[in-house]
Amino acid sequence: MNFPHENATMLGFEKSEETFKEWDNYWNTVQLHRTEGILNVTHGNDIDWKFSGSNGDVKESETDKKQGWVFAMRHGERVDLTYGHWVQHCFDENDTYVRKDLNMPLTLSAREGGKESYAKDTPLTRVGRFQAYLVGEGLRLAGVRLHRVYASAALRCVETAHEMMRGLQADPSLKIFVEPALFEYKGWHMAKGLAPFMTPEELQNAGYDVDVDYKPYLEMDTNTTETLEDFYDRNEKVIQTVVTEAEASGENVMFVGHASTLDMAAFAIKRIDQSPAELRPYQISKNLLRVPYCALAALRPKPWRLVCPPCPPSINSSSGRFDWTILEDAGTAQ
Known part of the structure; x- marks a missing residue:
């Protein structure tokens, strides 16, 4: 029996090889040399995620804990940086999408430009979507x-x-406000260009809770x-306008964007005061590459300051794409 994914043996090959090298380094460092694990390194001190304030020991009222937050969050794991040139493997001669890996989207909806736009x-990987779900779950459990x-x-x-x-x-009445000005610096996409963004109607038809x-x-x-400067100005204008309006009404706000969104939000909001x-x-931060998928930043007002997010971060191990044909060499000495 032939399966659709059998003709995609090179899908994600280069990315997998990079990952296997990283995993080898991890194995040698953590397993063979018995060094500290990631939780010991990053969370040596216990943190009371529900009750920590700006310096970890400020107790806040129930009302304060539930309102007055501004969050900035990076998107989840993306398909192209996981598999490399994935489109050529996953669209057939009729430009119909066919999933070739379990971590890929089950389906892709119609949009202007089709596969070229994708x-x-x-899109996100399935893991990327789960990463985002976990952040929402963490916020819910934190109240x-x-x-x-x-x-x-x-x-x-x-x-x-x-x-x-x-x-x-979230309450079903809560909808996503799609704000193009929160997009990252366009100059980073000059080599291959940008696709037209999906319209609110296309996003709604695809099943996303957007406000059309x-x-x-x-x-x-x-x-x-x-x-x-254009990039800075458009982000700052939107972020400061939204935050000022939300502060007046005591609302909690979330900006979901890119690695730069966390940096821009922290910078723009502190400038309000x-x-x-x-x-x-x-200036573009030197730490952007240290902002992982679904990283979460949190700010509180009076005055605006960065604080510990009310839910813990997450980390997941890297994983390469498994090629089952290597089992044909089972029992063969290396």
Whole structure:
């Protein structure tokens, strides 16, 4: 019997080889040399996730614990960075999507540009969706509810927001506000260009809880370039406007975007309390590569400050794609 995925033996090959090298390093370091595990290294001190304040020991009222939060979250694991050039393996001659790996989306909905758009505007893996669900679950167990959720127009960000809300068991009336201005710097995509973002109607038809009537604060043209200053300005304008409105009403807000979204949110929100003389120009952080999938940042007001998120982070091990044919050499000495 032949299966559809048998003709995709090279799918994710290069990425898998990179992962196997990383796993070999991990095995040697942790297992053979008996060094500290990741939990010992990153969480040496016990943290009371439900009750920690700005410095870990500030006790807050029940009302404060549930309101006044601003969160910024990176999207989950993405298909293209997991499998590499995946589109050529997963769309047949009729441009119909066929899943070739269990961690890939079960289906992909119709959108303008078809497979070419998916190649430039990647979906999440199944693991990526679960990562986002866990964050929502963590917030729910910490007693936090959200009143507004804004997502970058990139598909991976909308999917992350949708799954996070599922884990949160959010009120059905809570919808995702798709805000194109939260997209990352367009200059990073100059080599291959940007696909047109999926419209709210396309996203709704695909099953995502988006508000089709929402009017973005700023529109963004995927066909034009921008300067870094343009990137900073559009993100800051949206973030500061939303946060100022939410602060007045005591609402909790979530921005779901990219690694840069966490940095931009922390920078833009702290500037709300600064005088013009204190303002300094934004610079891209040297730590962006240390922001993992579904990383969560949290800020509290009066004055605005970064605080420990009310739920713990997560980590998952890397895994390469298994090639069953290696078992044909079973019993053969290496």
